[in-house]
Amino acid sequence: MAIVNLKNVTYKYPLTDAPALSNINLEVKEGEFVAIIGPNGAGKSTLCYTLAGFIPHFFKGELEGKVEIAGVDLKSSALNEWVRNVGLAFQNPFNQISGAKYTVFEEIAFGLENQGVPRDEMNQRVEEALTMTGIRDLADRSPYSLSGGQQQRVALTSILVMQPKVLVLDEPTSQMDPIGTREVFGVIRQMAERGMTVVMAEHKIEWIAEFADRVVALKDGKILLQGSPSDVLTSRLLSENGFGISRYTSTAREALKHNLWPKHLHLPVTLQEAADGFGGKK
């Protein structure tokens, strides 16, 4: 039984004619890690806001079709109830800092305070979350004094600590260095293993290939194709539709023309796959 259920979802922002999402059908199983890719303006953020309930409850506009998460219908649910099941972290880390707290520790506890979690449990959960995302040493700093990447980790931790059933992430690593990105993807993968459902809009294709269970490619508000990362990310449709593709894929595709890539192998997306393919040829 899918925990996330989108049926024929079409959405128009207020005062616009063109739909930002049109006829989206998406099912996500519990504990699945789904990555959403697409060029700028494809509707990735809009889809994230829809899953997180801010469309239509915050942005208004016209939402058609059915959005159901954990058995609850979006239109009949209030936003402050909806966010208990679905956590959202988005791109700009600076604006995700509540502004009501003086230390990172308090910042992360903010959501738990709002939920009315008792103090002892709150302390324990914040400690655990800080350790998990590797920002234990930032606990006493002011959230405003941190770098962009550190702030993104704080924003992610602030949502993880609330233990939502579905975690929606809109480019959560955009300001992180490669090492930080890898760590954060690892943490998110770990959450999925523990049963948290993850939907993540992301550009970093090599990381998606390594960590995600399924990839959904969006273009002009429609689902262009979806499937396993190795199928979707190496599809010709991607480069034909202006998606960014992995340099390993394009190199191997070129190599294939000159018989330098083994025909029986799938085109590579990650460095490891590329190394295996080119190495095996010798």
Add this chain to the structure above:
Amino acid sequence: MHERLSFYVKRDSFLHRLNPLTKLTLAFGLIFIAFFSPWYWAPQILFLLAIIPLSFLGKVHREYFSAAFRLILPAAGFLFLMQAFFQPIGAKAIFKFWFLDITPESLMFAFTNASRIFVMVSSFTILLLTTHPSDLMSDLTRRGLPSQFAYVIISTIQIIPQMQAKAQTIIAAQRSRGLDTQGSFLKRIGALVPLVGPLVFGSLVEVEERAIAIEARGFTSTRVKTSLREIPDTSFDKILRWFLILLIIAVIAARIWL
């Protein structure tokens, strides 16, 4: 990076251990006595017998005196001069300058008012020096202050330095593209125009995102909120608050009947 966003000085003292509401009541009690007491010397006596001892009791006397001399005293002094010159009371001038004159009555009036303001600002300074803003707000929220109200106050305090930093960034970006911000006064004023647009509109966009961010963390949840910070509220606090409230009532009564 400089992380200090409030006046609060972290120390372990009698005042720091008091409940924030008790300290707030204390500050208001002092202000009430200074303003409404029928006794003429009340503000000066309060300064000597309450403000100074309290600053030592809170171990913030150094910070307090530095603020008192650099900020509160000049402001109160300015107020004293304005009122002494412009208050049109009393007939016999003891000092004349152009169309301004000082009479013994206006001098007394100015002295009393400046002293009252001095006590008022001082008692709040000591409150802010010994109370963390988060503690004050969580305690008031627990007692029924709407959390939206508390949020607006705390986030405003925090956002001012951020706005300043952003204004600096915008100016630097525009100067690097050739905007002239040096030169005559008028030219400098003119250079502010391209700053205002990005700063104001940028902030409006930020407000929307911040609203989403705090909503995603259940800010408008209807559950009873809890607080991470443990705020003491002893029976001594309660007795002290009742004593202060009785004192305020007594001052008002004395004002009416004496």
